[in-house]
Amino acid sequence: GRGQPSGDTIAALASGAGQAGVAVIRISGPAVPEIVTDLIGRLPRPRYAVLAAFFDDQEQAIDKGLVLYFPAPASFTGEHVAELHGHGSPILVDLLLQRLVALGARLAGPGEFSQRAFLNDKLSLDQAEAIADAIAAKSAVTARAAVRAVEGAFADEIEALVAELTALRVYTEAAIDFPDEEDVNFLGDGQILGRLDAIATDLAALRRAAGQGAGFRDGLRVVIVGRPNVGKSSLLNRLARRDSAIVTDIAGTTRDVLTEQLSIDGLPLTLIDTAGLRDTLDPVEAEGVRRARAEIDTADRVLLVIDDTAGLTRDDQALIDEFANLASGSGLTLIANKSDLSGQCPGACEIGGLPGVRVSAHSGEGFEALGQHLKHLAGLDDQAEPVFVARRRHLTALDAAARHLVDARQVLTVDAAGDLVAEELRLAQNALGEITGRVTSDDLLGEIFSSFCIGK
Ligand code: GDP
Numbered sequence: 001g002r003g004q005p006s007g008d009t010i011a012a013l014a015s016g017a018g019q020a021g022v023a024v025i026r027i028s029g030p031a032v033p034e035i036v037t038d039l040i041g042r043l044p045r046p047r048y049a050v051l052a053a054f055f056d057d058q059e060q061a062i063d064k065g066l067v068l069y070f071p072a073p074a075s076f077t078g079e080h081v082a083e084l085h086g087h088g089s090p091i092l093v094d095l096l097l098q099r100l101v102a103l104g105a106r107l108a109g110p111g112e113f114s115q116r117a118f119l120n121d122k123l124s125l126d127q128a129e130a131i132a133d134a135i136a137a138k139s140a141v142t143a144r145a146a147v148r149a150v151e152g153a154f155a156d157e158i159e160a161l162v163a164e165l166t167a168l169r170v171y172t173e174a175a176i177d178f179p180d181e182e183d184v185n186f187l188g189d190g191q192i193l194g195r196l197d198a199i200a201t202d203l204a205a206l207r208r209a210a211g212q213g214a215g216f217r218d219g220l221r222v223v224i225v226g227r228p229n230v231g232k233s234s235l236l237n238r239l240a241r242r243d244s245a246i247v248t249d250i251a252g253t254t255r256d257v258l259t260e261q262l263s264i265d266g267l268p269l270t271l272i273d274t275a276g277l278r279d280t281l282d283p284v285e286a287e288g289v290r291r292a293r294a295e296i297d298t299a300d301r302v303l304l305v306i307d308d309t310a311g312l313t314r315d316d317q318a319l320i321d322e323f324a325n326l327a328s329g330s331g332l333t334l335i336a337n338k339s340d341l342s343g344q345c346p347g348a349c350e351i352g353g354l355p356g357v358r359v360s361a362h363s364g365e366g367f368e369a370l371g372q373h374l375k376h377l378a379g380l381d382d383q384a385e386p387v388f389v390a391r392r393r394h395l396t397a398l399d400a401a402a403r404h405l406v407d408a409r410q411v412l413t414v415d416a417a418g419d420l421v422a423e424e425l426r427l428a429q430n431a432l433g434e435i436t437g438r439v440t441s442d443d444l445l446g447e448i449f450s451s452f453c454i455g456k
């Protein structure tokens, strides 16, 4: 195991809360056999579903349902685990959880089951994260990619790279121990350099895949701004209609701001329409600008809509000046709308020195190019689905590993210092180890697992 398995037994609702046909309560820990025996009067055969009554301390049935018992270590957490499938009533679930606590379990905190699975080597850290990502996925593409990561699509690639790095370290250290003996110059014979470059190439490919995975996981947060009547609402409606999969209204942070969640070819997109600000979104009106600015500060991109029949007006230019380079990462894309009226050719274009897309929210022309543009902004140029989901923390670690490989190349080719090469390889290995959890701090673990929901 990776850490101290905690000695207690935890219980939580594993299925969704609220009324449902079935609710699944999961218990994990050393006391599971005893608790299950006390609850239903016997211990079921491992991995077979049995129908049983769940008794309270008066031997009255709280509920009746299926019970599954998974003895350690062949379980999700690696500990003894049981699942109780009862009726999906919040009241019954509560009574059952109370009963389990009376029998010696404790209510689980967020992510505790996954954390135990990680500590017992059942999952790598990125796999545990991918479970949370699969549950929270905002598009089918993201959900599929998360499931592939749970299955190890990312962890396996990392482990393969770590194995290559380890082998090269061993070779380099041998070269240090036998320098220039019998006409052989290990450090200078090109072997190490060739293998170093091969690893760097593999790492770069993995970084690209992870970047896509992160793009699909996080999606893009886009704010739509523009003068009144340029077609902001129409644009939003067209985008929302284009994708039939997911369109939900979620309450905006500001009363006047409408937020929509949708996806373009699987890329989750959060669109923030400042249409509610239309009467106040005058460049000289401070309050409207202040609210729009608050949204823009958290956005990845600002789409500034202009009326293509009017071209770039002075008011548009004032908005560009107001919103350009507001937030650190976000930039402006100009959307020249109403191309059906202007007669200009729809598609990607440049407007006033800024990247733009000419569209018609009425006819839908140009929206293919707009979708491409948004995917480009998310770093997802090729159409392909991500191989797995990834998080920003993973990208940071991959970038750190890549930098150490560059450093390793430098100390090898310039300084011919074998010990420094070995050290850079070790640092690169550590960086990769942070992704799978081979190398982690308790702080990081606490941060990651506490962001999970209870019962996971
Ligand atoms: P907003 O105030 O920026 O949200 O603009 P709206 O979406 O409410 O649109 C303002 C007016 O322009 C409405 O009458 C729309 O029907 C019209 N409109 C919006 N987009 C287009 C377009 O692409 N072509 C044409 N011909 N009219 C459009």
Ligand code: ZN
Pocket: 403, 404, 405, 407, 408, 424, 427
């Ligand atoms: Zn370095």
